[in-house]
Amino acid sequence: MYIIELNYPGTWLQFQDQNFKHEIESMLRSLEGIVTEAAISLSMYEQAVLAPRDRRQEMERDRELRGAIDSQIREEAGEDYYQNFDKYRLKSEKQLRIKKAELGIIPSSYLHKIPFIHAHTFVYAVDSFGKFLEELVLYEDMPEAAQNCLDEFNRLLPSVRKIRNSALHIEDRSRGYGTWKDKKKGKKMETSGFLGLSNLEGNFLCYTIDDGTYQKVEISVDVLNILGQIMNHLLASFQWEGSPRIEPHY
Template sequence: MYLYQLTYPGTWLQLESDEVRFEIEGALRALEGILTEAAIALSMFEESQSQRPDPRNEWERDAEIRRQAEDAIRKEAGDDYYQNFDEYRLLSEKRVRDKKAELGMLPRSYLHKIPFIHAHTFVYAVDSFGKYLEVLQEYDEIPGEIEKCSHEFDRLLPSVRKIRNSALHIEDRSRGYGPPRDKKKGKKMEVEGFLGLSNLEGNSLCYTIDDGSYQRVEISPEVLGILVSLANRVLASFEWSGPAHIEPSY
């Protein structure tokens, strides 16, 4: 499991307005929550990618479960088994599936999708981090360092926002539509190469974005490290009171 450290220089922000202080403290706590989500998603993504079942063992296990189900049904049905073979074949398949579920064996389609789910969770967390940096810039009381952090985020992770938008609007991208304004006009994208949606290439989640180009974002410790570094810079830029502490807490 990936663990990160955030250093809070104090306990309470030093701001004149209690209302603004409350809102900004809430945004900073949200950044911490986003880091936690990203760290967990990254850990689970890598774990799901590393799990490679032995095909031979899987085949032998499947064959034994099927043999037991078919033998039991053949014994129960007697002579009727061959008279209504299709009916009993379907019943046998249902029992095989019930047994596999009981043993915690997942369908191949489930196993295939698991890393994709964790990859999307990671990308959504990264995108939310960038959005909170933008929200923080709306306050007059914010240090100039926040704007620098936001620009740094955009520079280092330029494709995150577009990929997240394509993931959320995959029903439009799959039909070749880009931005909403173009969709309203019935104008489709000029796709570069091929239309790729929710592809995993190694540790990168890939999408055709709204300008028709094919983009990638890494699901990696390096990207998580960017968020942690920026979050610590954000925290250090404020004036604080009270004892310093490190999060997440144990």
């Protein structure tokens, strides 16, 4: 499990306006929660990708299960088994699925999807981190470092927002539409003949974005560390009071 250490220089922010203070503290807690989500989703992504599978053993297990079920069905059906083979083949398939479910065996198509789910969760968390930074810099009396943090985020992770938008609007991208304005006009993207949606290439989640280009964002500890570094820089830029603390707590 990846754990990102966040260093709070104090317990409370130093602002005269108490309502404003509580609002900014709430946003910082939300940012901390997003870093936590990113760390957990990355850990689960890597666990899913690296989970060992013995294909040969799985095939042998399936052969034994199917053989036992088919033998029982043939015995019960008698000659009708060969007269209505398709009916009994379907019955065998259903019983095999029930048996696998009882044994806790997950369908291969489900196993294939698990890394994609965690990769998307990671990208959504990274994008949400950027959105909170964008909102923070709109406040007056924000330290200059807040804008620097946002600029650094955008510099290091320029494709995150577009990829997240394509993932969120995959129903439009799958039909070749880019921006909502182009969709209203019925104008489709120019994609050079390739439309890629929710592809995993190594540790990169890839999408065709709204301008028709194919973009990637890395699902990695390097990206997670960017969030941690920016968050710690942001925390250090405020004036605090009270005892310093480290998150997450145990």
